[in-house]
Amino acid sequence: MDGPVVPLVEYEVANDEVRAVYDDIMQTRGTDWVNNFWKVLAHDPALLKRTWQSVREVMAPGALDPLVKEMIYVAVSATNGCTYCTYSHTASARAKGMSDAQLMEVMAVVGMANETNRLANGLRPPVDEAFLPA
Amino acid sequence: MDGPVVPLVEYEVANDEVRAVYDDIMQTRGTDWVNNFWKVLAHDPALLKRTWQSVREVMAPGALDPLVKEMIYVAVSATNGCTYCTYSHTASARAKGMSDAQLMEVMAVVGMANETNRLANGLRPPVDEAFLPA
Amino acid sequence: MDGPVVPLVEYEVANDEVRAVYDDIMQTRGTDWVNNFWKVLAHDPALLKRTWQSVREVMAPGALDPLVKEMIYVAVSATNGCTYCTYSHTASARAKGMSDAQLMEVMAVVGMANETNRLANGLRPPVDEAFLPA
Amino acid sequence: MDGPVVPLVEYEVANDEVRAVYDDIMQTRGTDWVNNFWKVLAHDPALLKRTWQSVREVMAPGALDPLVKEMIYVAVSATNGCTYCTYSHTASARAKGMSDAQLMEVMAVVGMANETNRLANGLRPPVDEAFLPA
Amino acid sequence: MDGPVVPLVEYEVANDEVRAVYDDIMQTRGTDWVNNFWKVLAHDPALLKRTWQSVREVMAPGALDPLVKEMIYVAVSATNGCTYCTYSHTASARAKGMSDAQLMEVMAVVGMANETNRLANGLRPPVDEAFLPA
Amino acid sequence: MDGPVVPLVEYEVANDEVRAVYDDIMQTRGTDWVNNFWKVLAHDPALLKRTWQSVREVMAPGALDPLVKEMIYVAVSATNGCTYCTYSHTASARAKGMSDAQLMEVMAVVGMANETNRLANGLRPPVDEAFLPA
Numbered sequence: 001m002d003g004p005v006v007p008l009v010e011y012e013v014a015n016d017e018v019r020a021v022y023d024d025i026m027q028t029r030g031t032d033w034v035n036n037f038w039k040v041l042a043h044d045p046a047l048l049k050r051t052w053q054s055v056r057e058v059m060a061p062g063a064l065d066p067l068v069k070e071m072i073y074v075a076v077s078a079t080n081g082c083t084y085c086t087y088s089h090t091a092s093a094r095a096k097g098m099s100d101a102q103l104m105e106v107m108a109v110v111g112m113a114n115e116t117n118r119l120a121n122g123l124r125p126p127v128d129e130a131f132l133p134a
Numbered sequence: 135m136d137g138p139v140v141p142l143v144e145y146e147v148a149n150d151e152v153r154a155v156y157d158d159i160m161q162t163r164g165t166d167w168v169n170n171f172w173k174v175l176a177h178d179p180a181l182l183k184r185t186w187q188s189v190r191e192v193m194a195p196g197a198l199d200p201l202v203k204e205m206i207y208v209a210v211s212a213t214n215g216c217t218y219c220t221y222s223h224t225a226s227a228r229a230k231g232m233s234d235a236q237l238m239e240v241m242a243v244v245g246m247a248n249e250t251n252r253l254a255n256g257l258r259p260p261v262d263e264a265f266l267p268a
Numbered sequence: 269m270d271g272p273v274v275p276l277v278e279y280e281v282a283n284d285e286v287r288a289v290y291d292d293i294m295q296t297r298g299t300d301w302v303n304n305f306w307k308v309l310a311h312d313p314a315l316l317k318r319t320w321q322s323v324r325e326v327m328a329p330g331a332l333d334p335l336v337k338e339m340i341y342v343a344v345s346a347t348n349g350c351t352y353c354t355y356s357h358t359a360s361a362r363a364k365g366m367s368d369a370q371l372m373e374v375m376a377v378v379g380m381a382n383e384t385n386r387l388a389n390g391l392r393p394p395v396d397e398a399f400l401p402a
Numbered sequence: 403m404d405g406p407v408v409p410l411v412e413y414e415v416a417n418d419e420v421r422a423v424y425d426d427i428m429q430t431r432g433t434d435w436v437n438n439f440w441k442v443l444a445h446d447p448a449l450l451k452r453t454w455q456s457v458r459e460v461m462a463p464g465a466l467d468p469l470v471k472e473m474i475y476v477a478v479s480a481t482n483g484c485t486y487c488t489y490s491h492t493a494s495a496r497a498k499g500m501s502d503a504q505l506m507e508v509m510a511v512v513g514m515a516n517e518t519n520r521l522a523n524g525l526r527p528p529v530d531e532a533f534l535p536a
Numbered sequence: 537m538d539g540p541v542v543p544l545v546e547y548e549v550a551n552d553e554v555r556a557v558y559d560d561i562m563q564t565r566g567t568d569w570v571n572n573f574w575k576v577l578a579h580d581p582a583l584l585k586r587t588w589q590s591v592r593e594v595m596a597p598g599a600l601d602p603l604v605k606e607m608i609y610v611a612v613s614a615t616n617g618c619t620y621c622t623y624s625h626t627a628s629a630r631a632k633g634m635s636d637a638q639l640m641e642v643m644a645v646v647g648m649a650n651e652t653n654r655l656a657n658g659l660r661p662p663v664d665e666a667f668l669p670a
Numbered sequence: 671m672d673g674p675v676v677p678l679v680e681y682e683v684a685n686d687e688v689r690a691v692y693d694d695i696m697q698t699r700g701t702d703w704v705n706n707f708w709k710v711l712a713h714d715p716a717l718l719k720r721t722w723q724s725v726r727e728v729m730a731p732g733a734l735d736p737l738v739k740e741m742i743y744v745a746v747s748a749t750n751g752c753t754y755c756t757y758s759h760t761a762s763a764r765a766k767g768m769s770d771a772q773l774m775e776v777m778a779v780v781g782m783a784n785e786t787n788r789l790a791n792g793l794r795p796p797v798d799e800a801f802l803p804a
Contacts, residue, residue, distance in 0.1 A: 002663050002753070005257050005760055006770060036259035037250070044774035050590055051250065051781075057586065058246045063235035068202055069243050072209045076247035078390030079213050081483050081751050083404070084254040084261055085247070086390060090407055091265040100408060101197035104446035107390045108192045109203050111453075113210035113219070115383035116171070116185065120218040122346030122354060122375045123139050125170035127218055127538050131225040136351070136529050139358055140368060178372035184456055185379075191452065212792030215349050215617050217538070220792060224541055234542060238580035241792045245587075249785035256748030256756060256777045261404050270619070270797050273525050273626055274636060304527035305518070312640035318727065319518065319647075322720055326510045331503035336470055337511050343474045344515035347481050349617050352522040352529055353515070359533040369465035377471045380460045381478035381487070384439070384453065388486040391407050393438035395486055395672050399493040480658030483751050485672070488658060492675055502676060506714035509658045513721075517651035524614030524622060524643045541793050572795035573786070587786065594778045599771035604738055605779050608745045612783035615749050620790040620797055621783070627801040637733035645739050648728045649746035649755070652707070652721065656754040659675050661706035663754055667761040 009042035017045040021052050028056060035088060067096045074103075075110045143176035151179040155186050162190060169222060201230045208237075209244045277310035285313040289320050296324060303356060335364045342371075343378045411444035419447040423454050430458060437490060469498045476505075477512045545578035553581040557588050564592060571624060603632045610639075611646045679712035687715040691722050698726060705758060737766045744773075745780045 011022055011034070021042075022034045041048040059069050070093040077085035090103065098106075145156055145168070155176075156168045175182040193203050204227040211219035224237065232240075279290055279302070289310075290302045309316040327337050338361040345353035358371065366374075413424055413436065423444075424436045443450040461471050472495040479487035492505065500508075547558055547570065557578075558570045577584040595605050606629040613621035626639065634642075681692055681704070691712075692704045711718040729739050740763040747755035760773065768776075 002258070002757060003669050004259050005669055005756070006773070007669070008259070033264075035262045035265070037254060040257040040259045041253065043770055044778065046593065047774060047778045050593065051253070054246060054586055054590070055250070057582065058239075058242045062239050063233060064205075064239045064243075068205070069239070071198075071202070072206060072240060072243045073247045074390070075206045075209050076213050076244055077251055078386050079210050080248065080251045081385075081389045082251035082254055083392075084259055085251050086392065086407070087261045087265040087404060089247075090390075099197060100445055103408070104449060105192075105196050105198045105203070106206060107387055108446065108449050109198075109206045110210055110390060111383040111387045112188060112192045113207045113223075114214065114386045115379040116189070117211055117214045117216040117219050117349075118346050118382045119175065119185070119375055119379045120171060120216055121349045122342070122358075122378060123174040124136070124351075124354065125138050125142070125174045125218055127221045128169045130167075131169070131221040133539050133541055133543070136355060137535050139354070139535055140371070141535070177368055178376065180459065181372060181376050184459065188452055188456070191448065208792070212788050215787075215791045217794075220541070220794065221538060224792075234579055237542070238583060241789055242580065242583050244792060245785040245789045248788045249781040251751075252748050252784045253777055253781045255751045256744070256760075256780060258753075258756065267405050267407055267409070270526070270623060271803050272527050273622070273803055274639070275803070276527070301532075303530045303533070305522060308525040308527045309521065311636055312644065314727065315640060315644050318724055319521070322514060322724065323518070325716065325720065326507075326514045330507050331501060332473075332507045332511075336473070337507070339466075339470070340474060340477045340508060340511045341515045343477050344481050344512055345519055347478050348516065348519045350519035350522055352527055353519050355529045355533040357515075367465060373460075373464050373466045373471070374474060376460045377466075377474045378478055380456060381475045381491075382482065384457070385479055385482045385484040385487050387443065387453070388439060388484055391442040392404070393406050393410070393442045393486055395489045396437045398435075399437070399489040401673050401675055401677070476658070480654050483653075483657045485660075488660065488675070489672060492658075502713055505676070506717060509655055510714065510717050512658060513651040513655045516654045517647040519617075520614050520650045521643055521647045523617045524610070524626075524646060526619075526622065538794070540795050544795070569800075571798045571801070573790060576793040576795045577789065587789070590782060591786070594775075594782045598775050599769060600741075600775045600779075604741070605775070607734075607738070608742060608776060608779045609783045611742045611745050612749050612780055613787055615746050616784065616787045618787040618790055620795055621787050623797045623801040625783075635733060641728075641732050641734045641739070642742060644728045645734075645742045646746055648724060649743045649759075650750065652725070653747055653750045653752035653755050655711065655721070656707060656752055659710040660672070661674050661678070661710045661754055663757045664705045666703075667705070667757040 004036070004040050006040055006043045008036055008039035010039065014042060015045070018042045018048060021045075021049050024056075025052060037084065037088065067093065067098060070096055071098060071102070071106050075106055078107065078110050079114060138170070138174050140174055140177045142170055142173035144173065148176060149179070152176045152182060155179075155183050158190075159186060171218065171222065201227065201232060204230055205232060205236070205240050209240055212241065212244050213248060272304070272308050274308055274311045276304055276307035278307065282310060283313070286310045286316060289313075289317050292324075293320060305352065305356065335361065335366060338364055339366060339370070339374050343374055346375065346378050347382060406438070406442050408442055408445045410438055410441035412441065416444060417447070420444045420450060423447075423451050426458075427454060439486065439490065469495065469500060472498055473500060473504070473508050477508055480509065480512050481516060540572070540576050542576055542579045544572055544575035546575065550578060551581070554578045554584060557581075557585050560592075561588060573620065573624065603629065603634060606632055607634060607638070607642050611642055614643065614646050615650060674706070674710050676710055676713045678706055678709035680709065684712060685715070688712045688718060691715075691719050694726075695722060707754065707758065737763065737768060740766055741768060741772070741776050745776055748777065748780050749784060 073089040207223040341357040475491040609625040743759040
């Protein structure tokens with residue numbers, strides 16, 4: 001760990017615009033703390049607010065349940081090799097009920113997809129007619 | 135489309151080892167055709183067999199249901215920008231019941247995760263203690 | 269194919285600086301044509317010259333033989349999903365003697381490495397002491 | 403280092419299925435220890451077994467020699483930025499005889515390929531007819 | 537081109553929520569058409585609206601001028617190998633005044649950064665004290 | 671931090687070829703030290719020299735000013751998740767005058783571009799005629 005690129009904006013020193021977002025994060029999640037990701041974004045309050053509102057909307061229950069969404073987040077983060085996101089979203093998925101067996105299956109699919117993506121990239125089979133949208 | 139890097143191995147000219155895999159693919163899926171991905175892998179029958187057996191095992195029902203697995207496959211393929219895999223696994227997910235609304239939510243999560251992965255990569259917040267495994 | 273982002277600079281209309289590079293490419297390779305990659309770079313003659321000189325130096329025989337280097341180029345291009353580079357470097361590797369069996373083994377390693385890279389990214393085993401440089 | 407996402411499964415507490423794989427890893431490599439990558443996979447014994455069998459098969463001597471395969475593994479791992487894989491496969495390649503001069507040439511090719519992949523992605527030269535498979 | 541994964545939602549058949557976004561896109565840009573990216577997003581009106589509002593906010597003049605932002609967009613798109621985004625954002629940057637010489641310099645930096653990113657990933661120099669945030 | 675894969679080549683023990691590059695780096699930058707990236711490259715003096723000369727050329731004032739180039743470097747490094755490069759080029763950009771507000775806007779564009787790149791990859795809108803080069 002080599003430290004954040006910009007200092008963490010703690011609640012105590014945050015301006016009202018930032019505090020309003022922090023308050024909404026804590027209330028939405030039912031927690032009394034805000035994780036470091038938001039504390040670096042807070043250097044640009046508009047970015048903080050926009051990103052939080054998008055995350056809140058995107059991760060809410062919809063056509064997919066929140067746990068499935070969180071596992072997709074984990075899958076993308078592992079594919080991209082994002083350290084912070086892997087720890088934070090794996091923790092979030094567990095908090096939503098993901099078992100170790102489910103985590104291992106997510107990883108198995110992620111590994112397999114990354115493998116076959118490259119086999120297709122390198123050998124370049126034409127897309128089958130049957131797979132094309134009507 | 136600029137054509138496959140190695141010729142497609144069609145059933146008619148395939149050797150017995152390859153045909154056995156093709157037969158298993160068709161039987162497992164209840165179809166009478168094999169998609170082009172397997173036809174390029176067939177140039178290395180051991181690679182073909184190993185990859186198919188892994189896909190069959192990984193994508194089978196387990197702690198996660200097959201549709202969730204297929205949507206994770208789509209998420210990884212879009213993250214990596216694999217053309218063939220995006221079309222083929224989106225088609226597979228639809229065949230397993232994915233609605234357009236579910237596809238759009240998968241995409242929304244994939245987009246959001248790719249965004250926040252880079253915000254974390256660029257600003258490097260320290261991983262919160264609460265997210266670390268016990 | 270949607271066309272190049274900048275027009276191809278053909279030999280006939282190229283300036284002397286660009287022609288000198290094209291001449292060196294053809295002489296080094298023993299061919300009478302220049303591939304399209306160089307014709308887009310030619311819009312910035314300094315970039316063209318620098319890139320060609322680096323490629324010529326890097327891909328020359330050294331501690332590794334040129335075919336091994338070309339196969340590494342193919343492996344990286346498939347990992348990144350670069351269409352142009354996959355076709356061009358696979359063709360170059362074949363011109364240097366790569367068999368279909370070798371190509372398939374390159375792909376098998378590339379697939380496997382992309383898979384295990386993500387398993388490690390997602391599950392984050394600590395680096396073993398024995399692997400750390402002395 | 404922030405610790406593994408799932409605890410390491412040590413030999414002493416592993417079940418028979420896991421021990422059988424660990425034993426095969428140690429026997430194949432002629433070592434008396436198992437590296438941490440396998441100890442996180444062991445939470446899913448089927449994933450552990452399948453992954454190990456694939457690695458053993460893929461990395462065995464074939465149309466390419468094992469050192470070339472290991473250097474391709476290093477090239478992919480550096481391209482993807484996988485920390486664990488970079489240390490472990492660089493160590494493996496050295497154990498198979500890779501010199502520092504060879505490592506530096508692998509890196510030079512990896513760097514060059516990553517550079518030209520993006521020049522092609524951004525400027526999009528059409529694939530030359532001569533590079534297309536017959 | 538193998539066609540969009542979901543049909544394009546044209547203005548004529550769009551619902552009011554989608555039309556409102558299309559209208560705002562055209563008004564903000566001073567054009568009488570909407571590009572295809574938005575027409576696929578329109579299958580999820582909330583995603584369409586949120587994404588457009590974010591793009592409009594992020595790409596507006598601020599501490600950086602809009603052309604610099606557009607060139608960064610091109611740089612990211614070339615790094616990721618996104619075909620659609622490379623063509624569309626290169627066109628946007630040109631519309632905002634980017635010259636061919638500037639485009640070629642963007643590409644030179646993108647190529648160099650992708651090269652040195654992998655040299656650092658593969659050889660892993662420790663971060664110098666002087667580079668760490670205070 | 672697990673240490674560099676090859677030892678750092680310090681000035682005191684460097685050969686004349688390496689020292690000449692180190693001297694040029696320090697003179698060009700007006701500093702009395704060389705950062706670790708160059709000290710690992712120094713194991714291959716030709717790679718060191720070629721990479722430094724390219725960086726010096728590419729990052730010099732041209733059609734784009736050096737600060738814009740440095741911010742593009744930061745954008746690519748965050749997209750690729752390169753730890754060393756993110757810290758070093760963010761520090762360089764700050765030394766060239768980048769404010770925190772500018773850094774945050776770079777990140778906002780990088781995040782947005784990474785998001786929309788994947789929405790386009792997954793939904794695959796056709797490239798609009800208007801975006802194609804003439």
